[in-house]
Amino acid sequence: MDAHPTDVSAAARLAGPDEAISQEELALAARNHGLPLEALRYEITPPGLHYVLTHYDIPAADAGTWRLEVRGRVRRALTLDMAALRSFPAVTRRVTIECAGNGRALLSPRPVSQPWLVEAVGTAEWTGVPLRTLLDEAGAEPDAVEAVFTGADHGVERGVEQDYQRSLPLAVATGADPQVLVAYAMNGDPLPPQHGFPLRLVVPGWYGMAQVKWLREISLTDEPFTGFQQAVAYRLRQDAEEAGTPVTRIEPxxxxxxxxxxxxxxxxxxxxxxxxxxxxxxxxxxxxxxxxxxxxxxxxxxxxxxxxxxxxxxxxxxxxxxxxxxxxxxxxxxxxxxxxxxxxxxxxxxxxxxxxxxxxxxxxxxxxxxxxx
Amino acid sequence: MDAHPTDVSAAARLAGPDEAISQEELALAARNHGLPLEALRYEITPPGLHYVLTHYDIPAADAGTWRLEVRGRVRRALTLDMAALRSFPAVTRRVTIECAGNGRALLSPRPVSQPWLVEAVGTAEWTGVPLRTLLDEAGAEPDAVEAVFTGADHGVERGVEQDYQRSLPLAVATGADPQVLVAYAMNGDPLPPQHGFPLRLVVPGWYGMAQVKWLREISLTDEPFTGFQQAVAYRLRQDAEEAGTPVTRIEPxxxxxxxxxxxxxxxxxxxxxxxxxxxxxxxxxxxxxxxxxxxxxxxxxxxxxxxxxxxxxxxxxxxxxxxxxxxxxxxxxxxxxxxxxxxxxxxxxxxxxxxxxxxxxxxxxxxxxxxxx
Known part of the structure; x- marks a missing residue:
């Protein structure tokens, strides 16, 4: 019988009533990390203390050959290298980002996934180009409704092989406040590998799943995106069968x-x-x-x-x-x-x-x- | 009845045969973090990917007021600020450091502590003053046998309230190869808070427990140090009652x-x-x-x-x-x-x-x- 990636990828599940943290959850906790709570003392979180969650692997990336494609329902498709991105007027914004799964390991019953307690948060100063500037340059077609963002991170999740992809409604992607950034610097330095080097999305006010790292493509679409991270994961559901509602803004x-x-x-x-x-x-x-x-x-x-x-x-x-x-x-x-x-x-x-x-x-x-x- | 710090601090123990990872182990795994294994691709580990283990809290530190005291069995006690330390000839060494507890969570029975799998390692270029230079400056008394290093991190561990302290035999502390460093820079930048800002010890070839962070005192003693981290923790023992042998050099x-x-x-x-x-x-x-x-x-x-x-x-x-x-x-x-x-x-x-x-x-x-x- 042929092997398939789905053979190593299980469905989402809840831990049993007496089930403690599994080796799989521990492996995620060892890779990813939270903000040690004493580091809340820093207004700007120093490198290495900001929370990190990586769905798959941190990709190898070369800033010299990196390209951002802007395509789909646009009048002019763009291919931008890092120099081109840096040639646009840059803005810097201080943004607090929190993982949508923060607090998960304290729930009962516990959803089995990255087992955060309360520490999946951090604040940085992100520098980059406003996404609306790039979309102005490309020119959205009148029928464009969403922008779909694709990262270079690739893996399997609940049986679905995928590049990490998320979308935003076009009104959010081009909004004035918050202004979405295509960021290439964190706290004044090039992005660290684990925070998306060389390029990532920063969507102020939204949970971490929207902040697509290792950003390599922005595609405008004429219908809502139904990819895994949008329609299957990151939904609020009480029952597995529900369509659920999307996770968006950070709760206080x-x-x-x-x-x-x-x-x-x-x-x-x-x-x-x-x-x-x-x-x-x-x-x-x-x-x-x-x-x-x-x-x-x-x-x-x-x-x-x-x-x-x-x-x-x-x-x-x-x-x-x-x-x-x-x-x-x-x-x-x-x-x-x-x-x-x-x-x-x-x-x-x-x-x-x-x-x-x-x-x-x-x-x-x-x-x-x-x-x- | 009076409360004591020992009330919140349990003895070391082994997990039971069917005991999974506890919430306490998970809290350590969420704070501390390993090297995501794909980051082995980097010869020098970028900031935030090098493993981190902090026994207590990362201390708040001000480089402007930081002082290193060199005292005990020396002819001239020294009080060195960061400028004084930087005035000595600096050396830079590329060093791989691994946590002594790496691999612990894969053992059976599992010692209950920071639950590392295999990822507690990293390599950095450390810059600082050779410890032997500082000890030459202070002048060891003929009866000095060990150097005891005290960090600014303070906590309770298995019932013992303590500053983090470790010692080295004087021959190791003043050795030519490996040369022990009092380091103030990591990969060319000031130490990150979690790696000992503003000052730490780097003992090439030794496990992480020897690499005292937030270093504030070096004291030469005329007898072997018997503090908690030397005589109680970081010993190789099969039975709890043994004195055990000290953990020193990194195994291959x-x-x-x-x-x-x-x-x-x-x-x-x-x-x-x-x-x-x-x-x-x-x-x-x-x-x-x-x-x-x-x-x-x-x-x-x-x-x-x-x-x-x-x-x-x-x-x-x-x-x-x-x-x-x-x-x-x-x-x-x-x-x-x-x-x-x-x-x-x-x-x-x-x-x-x-x-x-x-x-x-x-x-x-x-x-x-x-x-x-």
């Missing part, structure tokens, strides 16, 4: 920098009695965040934190802080963000089969105790 | 770049029938690697690979490659390194309670099949 979330110091294995924090500054970052794909509240009793009561106003970088996270007087004993710390649209974080899990857009409130276990003599 | 290992393309979830590889180039890197803490063999049948038979000769950078990994003609069906690919001292990689697991220095041969599952029509 606040994270706090775990105070004190950790135990190596449990990551439980130790703080001393007395004043403790609690601080962190909060963001939403429908900015700004308008309120952050803090709880030091596991969500029983909440205090409003001091929240930095949204500045000109409205697609980036906002800093917040709050004072706490720690008393001896165990505590559970949490923070909760609410955005301008009134969306807030739930205390109960927002469950769906993919574990997407899940902004369950963070819980940080802390033990307050005196220093040993 | 070869890794191959998984060929073809992966399934997202299983990471199984798909290749097409015909010629496939197999390649990867090999290293040893007792360099050079003198032989790499490749198996395409799960270790049943072995073929010698073409191995790059050790160059002047003898503390860095060596490239190897081998030709394979893939035939339809499933295969298991492996590579095996042997070093100049005749040390090689075992087919059976080299087990100890900490899961240290475990260089079990890598196994890469591959399915060879025709492209679907």
């Amino acid at each position: 979330r606040a994270l706090l920098i775990p105070p004190g110091f950790p135990d190596f294995m449990s990551r439980t924090r130790v703080v001393r009695p007395g004043p403790v500054r609690l601080e962190g970052r909060a963001w939403s794909g429908r900015p700004p965040v308008t309120r952050v509240e803090v709880s030091t009793d596991g969500g029983g009561s909440w205090t409003e934190a001091d929240l930095a106003p949204p500045d000109s970088q409205r697609w980036a996270w906002q800093h917040w802080h709050s004072a706490w007087t720690a008393t001896p004993g165990p505590h559970v710390l949490s923070a909760r963000a609410t955005d301008a649209g009134g969306h807030t974080q739930p205390l109960g899990q927002p469950w769906n089969r993919g574990g997407f857009a899940n902004n369950l409130i963070q819980r940080v276990g802390v033990l307050c105790c005196e220093a040993d003599a | 290992r070869a890794l191959l770049i998984p060929p073809g393309f992966p399934d997202f979830m299983s990471r199984t590889r798909v290749v097409r029938p015909g010629p496939v180039r197999l390649e990867g890197r090999a290293w040893s803490g007792r360099p050079p690697v003198t032989r790499v063999e490749v198996s395409t049948d799960g270790g049943g038979s072995w073929t010698e690979a073409d191995l790059a000769p050790p160059d002047s950078q003898r503390w860095a990994w060596q490239h190897w490659h081998s030709a394979w003609t893939a035939t339809p069906g499933p295969h298991v690919l492996s590579a095996r390194a042997t070093d100049a001292g005749g040390h090689t990689q075992p087919l059976g697991q080299p087990w100890n309670r900490g899961g240290f220095a475990n260089n079990l041969i890598q196994r890469v599952g591959v399915l060879c099949c025709e492209a679907d029509a």
